[in-house]
Amino acid sequence: MSTLRVTAEKLVVLEHPNADALELAQVGLYRAVVAKGRYRTGDYAVYIPEQSVLPVELIEELGLTGKLAGSKSDRVRAVRLRGELSQGIVCLPAALAGTDLADAAGRGEDFAELLGVVKWQPPVPTSMSGDVLSAPDLLPWVDIENLKRYPDVFEPGEPVVLTEKLHGSCCLMTYTAATGEVRVSSKGIGAQGLSLVEDERNLYWRAVRAYDLPAVAARLAERLGAERVGVFGEVFGAGVQDLTYGASGRAELPGYAVFDVSAVVDGQLRWYSAAELLAAELLDGELPLVPELWRGPFDPETVLAFAQGKETVSGRELHLREGVVVRPVTERWSPVVGGRAIAKVVGDAYLTRRGGTEYE
Known part of the structure; x- marks a missing residue:
């Protein structure tokens, strides 16, 4: 949001x-x-x-x-x-x-x-909440601004990557290399500097364990020489939001896709670029990734067009697409938003659909 x-x-x-x-x-x-x-x-x-x-x-x-x-x-x-x-x-x-x-x-x-x-703060269902702990070492997610509000985030013709924006719930996981400690949170709870106590009923912890995220993060930390690794993914499926992509959030293996990775190396936080993430080499192809829809020179009309249409996650176009996330091929800082050069566009049909859910 x-x-x-x-x-x-x-x-x-x-x-x-x-x-x-x-x-x-x-x-x-x-x-x-x-x-x-x-x-x-x-x-x-x-x-x-x-x-x-x-x-x-x-x-x-x-x-x-x-x-x-x-x-x-x-x-x-x-x-x-x-x-x-x-x-x-x-x-x-x-x-x-x-x-x-x-x-x-x-x-x-x-x-x-x-x-x-x-x-507006969306409600938090019981399956996405739980007991919390202070987590000062948690690597939090950031708010992504809408390209329609900040159309100058990217330069005309700048190489960008468009990935599909999924309608699920943001799952944050931070792995600390020295201790093997794992912190799990949601976007909203994580923004408060809190993590969730492990509970097999909790949606985020179930996804983290089902996809063995700590083991993947441990291997990545070793390769990068990182002190901490943050893996950010979307958990989705029936029981999570109204758009399900043919998955079930109640299943043993809920729908899940990684959309970002960060790491603290030599005391400095680094966000990995869209090109690095989508090449699958960063995570050794061990985790599902959000679908790449297009890459090329930045053009607002192209981005707006890709925000519409059907989802590609299921491979069956089961329902409408939520929208797209735009990132430069090479990660950089943007003076326009005062942070990472990253933006979103939400599809018209998604915005005006009836009976939709908007949990954090």
Whole structure:
């Protein structure tokens, strides 16, 4: 899930192809449906992204009572309005009247706290929770920003790799070479510096033991001369999320695929590149990997196109694809997001499907 920031943005206003009274306000590569004539290209407005939870007062002010998602009708999610995908809310809240939005945009000011907007936290099923321990040595996962919000993360023509984004639950495992200690956590729990006590009923521990991740990590640590190794994978299947890929999260061998590896070598944390991971040599081909969909020169339209379509994990196109993750062939830091050069795009059909689950 991306970080939450509510910011002022310069708009590009486009015609809505199916509605005379509506237009599309573009922020980055996101588009939000707005009333026609409300904004012009070059105007500045506040952009509230998907997965934001709004306070009642702001919902009423924006005329959105009863129109948002969630049991309290207070969560922003993607919707189709007259056939066009609308992601996020473009608005001019009264609380910011008199604010120089152009200046705020230039400074990247975040208005989330002022407006009372918070990030939606998905529920955690019993099978994904458990007793926890402090884990300061756990190698945590990072939030991946959406390419639509940050389209300049990659340079035009930069060699990139697209892998399929799987709809499961993120499993973190850290192996410490000196002691053989294994730490297992989820993305959300790991972000709190906590790991899960081993329990055969816990989804993440079952995946770690079923695929013998500690043994693979131990061999990798020896080859790299690493003090710690982090293996990051997606656990999926029936009982995990609504998209199953023909697997079962309740089975002895749940669906699992590695999407990233990091290691601490000589006290320095290193993330291994997409090219290194997908070559299968890094893990000696011992673990399943997320599918590679395409590699070539970066082009936003190509990335957006690959985010749509059917899943490839099962090999049978059983259901829609969640989206894609974009990484450079050569791992690097990005000044645009202030961290790793990595981004995601989520498919339109996935965003607007009915009855979907969104567990962490």
